[in-house]
Amino acid sequence: MIRSKIAGIGKYVPENIMTNDDLKEYMDTSDEWIRERTGIQERRYAHRTGETTTTMAIEASKIAIERAGITAADIDFIVFATLSPDYYFPGCGVLLQREMKMKEIGALDVRNQCSGFVYALSIADQFIRTGTYKNILVIGSEKHSFGLDFSTRGRNVSVIFGDGAGAVVMQPTEKEKQGILSTHLHSDGESAEVLAMFNPGTHANHWNGGKVLADFKNAPIGEMFFSHEMVEKAQVFPNMDGPAVFKKAIVKFPEVINEALTKNGYKPSDLDMLIPHQANLRIAQFVQQQLGLRDDQVFNNIQKYGNTTAASIPIALCEAWEEGKIKEHDLVCLAAFGSGFTWGSVLLNW
Numbered sequence: 001m002i003r004s005k006i007a008g009i010g011k012y013v014p015e016n017i018m019t020n021d022d023l024k025e026y027m028d029t030s031d032e033w034i035r036e037r038t039g040i041q042e043r044r045y046a047h048r049t050g051e052t053t054t055t056m057a058i059e060a061s062k063i064a065i066e067r068a069g070i071t072a073a074d075i076d077f078i079v080f081a082t083l084s085p086d087y088y089f090p091g092c093g094v095l096l097q098r099e100m101k102m103k104e105i106g107a108l109d110v111r112n113q114c115s116g117f118v119y120a121l122s123i124a125d126q127f128i129r130t131g132t133y134k135n136i137l138v139i140g141s142e143k144h145s146f147g148l149d150f151s152t153r154g155r156n157v158s159v160i161f162g163d164g165a166g167a168v169v170m171q172p173t174e175k176e177k178q179g180i181l182s183t184h185l186h187s188d189g190e191s192a193e194v195l196a197m198f199n200p201g202t203h204a205n206h207w208n209g210g211k212v213l214a215d216f217k218n219a220p221i222g223e224m225f226f227s228h229e230m231v232e233k234a235q236v237f238p239n240m241d242g243p244a245v246f247k248k249a250i251v252k253f254p255e256v257i258n259e260a261l262t263k264n265g266y267k268p269s270d271l272d273m274l275i276p277h278q279a280n281l282r283i284a285q286f287v288q289q290q291l292g293l294r295d296d297q298v299f300n301n302i303q304k305y306g307n308t309t310a311a312s313i314p315i316a317l318c319e320a321w322e323e324g325k326i327k328e329h330d331l332v333c334l335a336a337f338g339s340g341f342t343w344g345s346v347l348l349n350w
């Protein structure tokens with residue numbers, strides 16, 4: 001039976017460290033507030049002009065490709081997950097294909113926010129299982145620091161997010177106890193507006209219970225998508241109802257992890273490592289407690305990098321592996337929850 005395995009993994013985080021105290025220069029916040037609520041101590045911010053979502057992805061990809069023992073020319077498909085692309089369109093996948101001088105292969109961009117990497121991995125898994133491709137590059141990368149409200153108004157969101165990238169090369173395997181066992185994807189659009197960035201967009205205030213987002217009735221036709229008013233009223237930043245996200249996340253994380261374990265005849269105690277999306281340390285701790293997992297069964301690094309959305313799982317997976325916390329044949333679960341809401345899990349043998 002053909003399964004897909006992670007043949008190489010890499011991560012890249014920018015050099016520039018932004019501590020909680022550094023953020024006090026821009027907004028009314030404190031190290032104590034941020035640590036207590038989120039566990040975050042510092043995060044990385046990409047170089048303002050020298051780095052983009054794609055350049056960080058390229059750095060992570062080079063490492064993943066080298067560790068897989070292949071070259072960029074061997075990659076036969078790209079799946080790129082991000083919510084902070086270099087351009088509104090085209091997606092980052094083609095920029096990476098161009099810059100890494102890859103062949104004229106398919107490049108797919110995935111927009112599933114915090115669960116983007118899990119969705120991306122599930123797509124790669126299907127293409128490998130069917131025998132369509134042999135070397136798929138799957139990436140999660142974000143440059144959040146370019147699109148956050150750094151005033152006190154946006155502090156509940158901006159203190160959480162950081163920049164970085166992670167990448168894996170997926171290949172087929174027929175070995176016992178190796179590769180992805182199953183993937184599980186879900187969504188519930190009922191709360192789409194709870195964690196969202198509305199503009200620029202084509203919504204024209206159609207959704208969100210008629211809540212006025214901008215004065216579209218009087219807007220010139222050329223300013224419906226992106227207007228001066230949106231910029232003046234700071235409507236071009238992410239919005240989040242933090243407590244609503246927290247409440248749903250702590251239910252859906254354990255549910256989708258248990259779904260993956262049950263499907264394959266395992267219990268939480270069988271897990272060697274859980275890599276939860278690094279949303280918030282409090283969420284990860286709650287999930288750990290709910291599943292009755294020991295500290296050595298869960299890996300967290302949000303303390304150093306903040307929430308890097310689509311990049312958080314591959315960065316954490318890479319770091320856990322580099323630190324020797326994941327070994328051959330280990331049973332590993334990746335689980336994510338985020339905007340949409342969308343959530344999912346991947347169960348694999350390393």
Ligand code: ACO
Binds near residue numbers: 034156307
């Ligand atoms: N510094 C200081 N004070 C702040 C900050 C800040 N950065 N942000 C908000 N506050 C204030 C608020 O203004 C509010 O003040 P008030 O009581 O005077 O009105 C007070 O702190 C409490 O605000 P809440 O938003 O209710 O704070 P809460 O305790 O819920 O914590 C948080 C906010 C950390 C966002 C929490 O709700 C949370 O963790 N939610 C989960 C969301 C999450 O993890 N999102 C990650 C992205 S989505 C994902 O990856 C799944």
